[in-house]
Amino acid sequence: MIRLSFRLIPYSHEHMLLVVRDVTPLARLEQVRRDFVANVSHELRTPLTVLHGYLEMLEPEVMPQLAPILADLRGQSRRMTQIVEDLLTLSRLEAQQQINDAERVSMRALLSTLKREADGLSQGRHHVDIVLGCDNDLRGSTDYLHSAFSNLVSNAVRYTPEGGRIQISWQATTNGGARFGVADTGYGIPAEHLPRITERFYRVSTSRSRESGGTGLGLSIVKHVLQLHQARLEIESELGVGSTFSCVFARERLLAPEVVTEEAP
Ligand code: ADP
Numbered sequence: 001m002i003r004l005s006f007r008l009i010p011y012s013h014e015h016m017l018l019v020v021r022d023v024t025p026l027a028r029l030e031q032v033r034r035d036f037v038a039n040v041s042h043e044l045r046t047p048l049t050v051l052h053g054y055l056e057m058l059e060p061e062v063m064p065q066l067a068p069i070l071a072d073l074r075g076q077s078r079r080m081t082q083i084v085e086d087l088l089t090l091s092r093l094e095a096q097q098q099i100n101d102a103e104r105v106s107m108r109a110l111l112s113t114l115k116r117e118a119d120g121l122s123q124g125r126h127h128v129d130i131v132l133g134c135d136n137d138l139r140g141s142t143d144y145l146h147s148a149f150s151n152l153v154s155n156a157v158r159y160t161p162e163g164g165r166i167q168i169s170w171q172a173t174t175n176g177g178a179r180f181g182v183a184d185t186g187y188g189i190p191a192e193h194l195p196r197i198t199e200r201f202y203r204v205s206t207s208r209s210r211e212s213g214g215t216g217l218g219l220s221i222v223k224h225v226l227q228l229h230q231a232r233l234e235i236e237s238e239l240g241v242g243s244t245f246s247c248v249f250a251r252e253r254l255l256a257p258e259v260v261t262e263e264a265p
Helices: 024-057 064-095 107-122 142-158 191-196 206-211 218-228
Strands: 004-010 016-022 103-105 127-133 137-140 165-172 178-184 232-238 242-249
Touching (some): 024 064, 103 142, 107 127, 107 142, 107 165, 142 165, 142 178, 142 242, 218 232, 218 242
Parallel strands (some): 127 165
Antiparallel strands (some): 004 016, 165 178, 178 242, 232 242
């Protein structure tokens, strides 16, 4: 199979220039990279599961002097497992051209689930509230959208100091679409990092990300899930003030609210 890239450039009032490039070798390289990451992640999964299983079985009471080491080992093996799972999710997302299971994603239910998850992660350290300003649901993959939105919520909790506020919202936009937003009053992100923030393993502060249990892959997953839904990610952030991450969906992705009809007796 040959892959060609077409570019049509207007270069005078009446003329257009068509540039066709053979990008087959580039596409092949890209495929090799994707397969490699997917295979490595897959191969690491089994040995990690075994290690993790044994570590969970070891009782610290047997050798109390090793208890802190054991706790560290467990934490690190949990982190590695999470990185492998996130890499596999990314590989699956990259391999998919479109979502084949477009279903009704109930936004009311999803927002309540996200609020529960945020409260669970925060353990009462933040004030979390939800704003449901749009009745429409989304057409897409519930699992993928849940995973993307959860990543944004978990970031808001992890990068907001104690006592901060987090708002999860679903609101109509002026052009008939809708936006899912997560706003926090956290550390914020310096403007120069914003263009690269959705790249794999890109972190503003590696230590803060690691300490809070991050894999560095969350926003890449968000970006890919949104691409599959023809949506875009908008980020507004001010250092020391907070950040707002918004997922903007077009009108075509929205579903009118479900009409619940009472059955005749
Ligand atoms: P991580 O697992 O490190 O959180 P992500 O891809 O989810 O990876 O995020 C990438 C980086 O973006 C993070 O390491 C952090 O520096 C920054 N970031 C993401 N969300 C926020 C937020 N709500 N507030 C401040 N910084 C954030």
